[in-house]
Amino acid sequence: MSARIDTASHNPSITIDATISTTDKNAHYPHLFEPLDLGFTTLKNRVVMGSMHTGLEDRFYNYGKLAAYFAERAKGGAAMMITGGISPNREGWLLPAGGTMNSKMDVRNHQKITKAAHKYDSKMIMQILHSGRYGYHPFVVSASPIKSPISPFKPRKMSIKNIEQTVNDFARSARLAKQAGYDGVEIMGSEGYLLNQFLSRHVNKRTDDYGGDIHNRMKFAVDVVKAVRAEAGEDFIILFRLSVIDLVTDGNIMDEVITVAKALEAAGVTIINTGIGWHEARVPTIVTSVPRAAFVDFTSEIKKHVSIPVMAANRINMPDTAENIIASGQADLVQMARPFLADPNWVNKAKNGEVDRINTCIACNQACLDHTFENKRSTCLVNPQACYETELVYKKVKKPKNVAVIGGGVAGMSAAHVAALRGHNVTLFEAKDILGGQFNYAKVIPGKEEFFETIRYYINELAHLGVEVKLNTKVDKALLEAGNFHHVIVATGVVPRCLKGKLEGTDLPQVMSYAELLSGQKSVGNTVAVIGAGGIGFDVSEYLTANHGQALDELGAEVLKDPTYRPKAQSVSEWREEWGVTADPDYQTEGGLIETGDITPVRQVYLIQRTKGRLGSGLNKTSGWVHRAHVKSHGVIQVSGAQYEKITNEGIWITNNQGQSQLLRVDSVVVCAGQESVVELMPNVGDAPDAQYHLIGGAKLAAELDAKRAIRDGAEVAAGI
Template sequence: MEHLQKLFEPIKIGDVEIKNRIVMSPMALGFCEDDGTVNDRFVEFYTQRAQGGAGLIVVVTGYNDFGNKMPRSPALEDEKFLPGLKRLTDAVHGHGAKVFAQLMHQGASAVSFIFGIQPVSASAVRSGLTGEMPRELTKDEIKLTIDHLAEGAAMVQKAGFDGVEVIGTGGYLINQFISPLTNKRTDEYGGDFEGRIRFPTELVQTIRARVGADFPISYRTCGDSFMPGGNRQEDIQQVVQAMEKAGADVINQAVGWHQAPMPMITMNVPRGTFVYLAQGIKEKVDIPVIACHRINDPILAEKVLFDHRADLIGFGRPFLIDPEFPNKAADGRYGEIRYCTACNACFDQIFSGQPVTCAFNPAVGREKEFEITPAEESKKVVVVGGGIGGMETARVLTMRGHDVTLYEKSDRLGGALNLAAIPPGREEFVTAVNYLSNEMERLDVKVKMKTEADRNVISEQNPDTVVLATGATPIWPKIPGIDQKNVVHAHDVLEDKAEVKGKVVIIGGGATGAETALFIAKKKAMNPEVAIYLASKKGIDPETALQFTRSGTDVTVLEMVNRIGQDIGRTTRWTIIGELREYGVKMVTLATATKITEEGVVYEHEGQEKLIPADTVVIAAGVESSKGLTEALEGAFAEVHNVGDCVDPRHAMDAIHEAARIARQI
């Protein structure tokens, strides 16, 4: 069992002692009232994270002028907001955690339809995130913004917060001043490096003067903007040195601008990718440094600390999916941790203007509503289907005191999520399956594998309630020639049950088709480790090595609608499309396959019939609900529920949330 020594050591930020090195990173939740009043929902959310073992929690707040704050986040511009803020800090302190308030200002990243005013920025440069044109702040408005944010700092100090954070990441207002991409000013707030950092420098200095020497100030930075022509690592290192000199007590390292062309938060980003940025900052400053982004494992976090690459670790999404992960890690209960998969359902919600949620934890923001309480009456329940919907149902039912038997017809739990975890960059889904499988064992759920539960099998159990989570089956479209030997299904390709050779055409460009295309394309490309070896030993030049890692099979994807991956979340889709292009996968939209021949696939596109040569044709035309057992059980049992894809094929989040709701109602 791994012993986490460094992660649970106390540390001081300024004069404030944090009980461990675990920081809950700032997140825009959207849980407050429309005017920014802190409510029960907001307090309960953070109470559970403090109770779960967080050492420091950073809360996104804002002083609402020029459209600066995030929607439905705590407001600071009036003392009427103090009681709610005080309730929050009291609740967090009640569980031994400290809490900082981040002073958000979106600048040009704000959207006018939400705030009703034109966004502001360092200069009138169109936002690459929203597409809107901001107006340039006047010098008087810059001074006013600094004063307002300093007033906000004084407000949170009065409300009992333990510190304040200035945000210089994400492409928000401070970034817009620092970056030559967005700062075209010719006055003292623009021009050279010193001019461009004047705004954050004066902001930190003004806050320090307002809150005094003993109130910690955190500066959250983007270790590298990853914007072509923007601030790179060496620039940011100079910025944080200036912020330390101005009065910052800790550097909270984040990554990039939201509109940066590099994937930073998606599942295909390797764990710990950006620790090097924290390490680089730590080598330049004498104050503590927080490392974050794609660190979802306490053992990895321990290693980062042990190797002196950072002083604290920031966890954002891991606190959404499992508020108790710090306490579980401290006890060595790693198998009970529900690890973040970086599926980005939370970010998809945020960027759609909705309150945050989590695909695998429906209790986010609904902690009281989804509290697991004992059932009024213990029932005998049969759950059919060992996918994530079935296992989540069984988990919650068992915790509520019901007697549960789960049937799975295959030799493996996990259902469709096992397939979803096979394509490159989607492996984190395995952790979701592992967690639920571990819970079946820990809770002593009676699991009957390789058993197809029909009406007779279920009747033998004499259950009070039956829950069907039987999933969905692949669709084979009625295309002439689909029965040829060179036609295989995407599921069989992913499970290495079908041979793929020569030129490949995939019929269907949804998530399964797109990810199968990437799976096939990457399979025959050179392993990156081999390429690095050959390049480092000068066997081949680096550019050729990179090309070899991108040279795979000739793959074409045909899709009927006008978008490839239309069912992939908005914050993930662009990264998958980008990788398909990198690997040379050809994508044809508005294309309907009409015939499969020995030569290839005939399809209709823009009123013309065309042929794509193919040696292998892969079907990825979606799935349809498995309703056979539902129909067979009609009228047989007093209480029957359906969850997941057997209701309607959807996403993992729908299966989990549906299962969680039904299991709490039985």
């Protein structure tokens, strides 16, 4: 594949040739590893690390850490990387005193990043992001004075003078970015940020030259591109992240998106990147339940109408998916953001055919986006080193020690992995016949199929590093003493909290723990009461009501022990029907929204909690609303403020929040009332004097299942021994 640039004008005229030379053709993913010639520069492959706001961008003293973060991904093979959003001015801040590029001091800080990337032949792009009404500060501005649902501040309507000055600010940021060594900039025009606010009728209610039809609404964005191209010159990459489907009321139709794409090409954009949905959209776009590559057909529709490269994005996390997108001609590049948090070496592993060793992004959002919206530094649930490259360091040891890890859940596997990576002699003991711990329950929840990948990753890494894994092994003091271990890491995890002796009827055969249900030990009837409305209660309710996925009593629990097995995930068409997203790539419905399909849940479920108030209030910020929407749309009856009286063969008796005794007639009861730590292996003071003991994960704290903390616990302890 090749490209040609017409350098006589501001418009990159790129011709794509779909043929691939056999010279240096990658044996595993030939299309993914074909260079892309942009005329004035060449991308060494088709994989781009997309923009993620880590929190490190906002303070100058963190730019050394940010440089190390990008260096790891550049070393790992990414052809091009895009920074988190950098504001062109104060009004564009995401947060007060957020990251900017508007002075010589900023240039010096950013040079640390570009030098780190260029050391490994990776192109470095700075994203210029003006937050508009999404900013979390009192200076916010927008196309119209309409408050957003995700910021407490009402924006001021931008005057024409203000708009023109902001165009100049974008151009100045691009010029300074070039001085800092960046190969280009990405202009953020999607996800509901300022330029998207002007592009869409959802916010733009103006009647002047910047409002009305799409030709007026796109004027601001087109002027920004023209100014950036004029200021930065021809030998500079300009990406524009274009919202190809808004997923909000009064959003653009595809004809309007195509009109904008053509205008951006004419204005001087080098590559069009894909944006999906606004942050305020009530359609999930990147959570784990969204099928892989669920939106690529919208990117493909844009590609039909422009001659410059287009880049696909959203829920692309494994090489087979990425290769198929390029090979089928749906896009010229693939952008992945969170997968580079999970594994900085994603590209090199794919290039070398080591797909089974990729630490796959499971799209949980718990340590990346959730942290961003809580004003914390981002990291990654499955890779705690992400954004902590200079602090959580896995140094090779000079004198290997014998390390025992007790427990094969994610905390134990994380500890064993890092200890072995550093050169220690590691033995991992697991009482059951399968590794994965609580992840084995999570992975069978419809929409959480990606959790299989984490278990697969650890199994393969432990084998690759020579960790001795002993399944079906109950550890005792004698075994540990015989092993001559210097360190014993106790990661025995948790067990479901038992209500026997606390609630009459819990010994009845129709009563079970979530572990018994999700491991296939027990099955349920057509009506079910779920006791406990935390994260596990919601997961169980989704498991019991979803129309996709296979029940364990149909599969047989044994199949879940096969590390190569993957359950059939919800199809893109089924998912779109459920969430009201058009199936037509050339959609003419505003924002690409349609009526949601009727849902007939497979069971009637009651989800019960003792505390009063909304169920699911403690779920994660960026994904909790998706779970709440699921249980609502699937007819789950939510009961708060209930006191449990007893369970009988008729069902479960509760005292409702009006103080009345009530029978819920159900066939089965599933208990999701928390967990208890398994800690009997921790020695008393004076025991096993030759070994140092460490307690991690659920064994250390069982308050609420927290894989993020468990994996980090394991890594930190192993990094320190």
